[in-house]
Structures are given as C-alpha cells and as structure tokens.
Amino acid sequence: SQELEQSPQSLIVQEGKNLTINCTSSKTLYGLYWYKQKYGEGLIFLMMLQKGGEEKSHEKITAKLDEKKQQSSLHITASQPSHAGIYLCGAETPIKTSYDKVIFGPGTSLSVIP
Amino acid sequence: DTAVSQTPKYLVTQMGNDKSIKCEQNLGHDTMYWYKQDSKKFLKIMFSYNNKELIINETVPNRFSPKSPDKAHLNLHINSLELGDSAVYFCASSRFGGRTQETQYFGPGTRLLVL
Structure with a gap:
C-alpha cells in the first residue's frame, strides 16, 4: 500500500526566513494535495498538483511535484507567524475500479518566531 | 455560508456511552468522508459515502457506524466509547468522488x- 513520509517532522524558523517541507511517496503520485491545519482548527486546502514537474504558487507558498511524481516540496518564502500550523500532504490512491481515497502524510509542524 | 459544518465542536463523555457527530455540507457535493x-x-480516512x-x-x-440520510449529511454514531476513541474527527466532502482528483x-x- 502507498505510504507518505514528510520531513522534517517539525520546524521552528525565525520570521522572514525561507523554509521547505518535503513529502515523499512510496509509489507514483497521481494527485498530490497540500493542506494546512491551524492549531486546533480544521484543514485548509492549499494546492493540488498532478503533472510531473508541475509547480503552483499561492501568495508566498510554492509547491512542486518532481518529474518522477514521487516527491513534492512546499516552499514558504519570507515566513510569517500566520504561516504557523501543521502542513499535511495527501495523495490519491486507488481502492476500487472507480474510486480513489486520499491518504495523508504524518504532517509537519511549523512554528514561526516573531 | 459554512461549506462543511460539524456538530458538536467539542464532545466530552464517559467510557461506555454512545454518541453521535453530525456533518452537513451545503456545497451540493456527491461524496462525503x-x-x-x-x-x-x-x-486517516474512516468512511466515505457517494450519494x-x-x-x-x-x-x-464496528462500534462506528456512519449514516447518510441524504447526500448532504453524513453522521457518525459511536457505540460503547473507549478511551482510544479520543481524537479529532473531521468530516469532508468532494464534488464527485471517484477518480476525479478533486x-x-x-x-x-x-x-x-x-x-
């Protein structure tokens, strides 16, 4: 079965610094999602990547899916306290002929120190 | 305007009790989780319903039983609650479900x- 790993497990950065979170899959990724969870709150959708080499940006967050479609990175430029939270990557994995389910990585906890 | 809502937000209960969590989506989606x-x-995913x-x-x-009275609602009923059931339970929905990468x-x- 497909598994996702995330690194680092946790991250503490100074405000204004750049950072990268990685998500690695044991199998080819057909749909890779990035979600952010604020502490004690629900999940907020950030981006979805499908094609090898695809890169998407939203404000100061950029996510990329590698050419082999087994790894994705999430890069935050000039981090702010509002970026703090848990970042989860999720991947589509087939369960039946017509259906997929999304499995999630263990998450990366990000703290930004003002 | 809330897209996916859950009630209650917090639930504190004794071991052995039966409790339900309700979920409603007003997005017109076909699939709920x-x-x-x-x-x-x-x-980790527990259940999903499509229509x-x-x-x-x-x-x-099997102490956990989902119930979907209509495609806008997916409730979760838990019998004989155990200590290990303590967690955060999230409901989600998607437009179609299936292999649409949505x-x-x-x-x-x-x-x-x-x-």
Missing part, C-alpha cells in the same frame, strides 16, 4: 475526549 486524527496528528452509498470502509471497529473540503473538526 469521515477522517480520524489521532494524538500524533495522523489523519448515500458506502464506498470506503476502512478497518474501523479537492476535498473539510469541516472544522469535532474534538472527542473519552474519560
């Missing part, structure tokens, strides 16, 4: 604490 997030923040039909049923104890919209979560 229940996820469990444990104390280590690991998020009131059960699609995904992971290895969840975004899932999550509710705010229900924090269940079993004493």
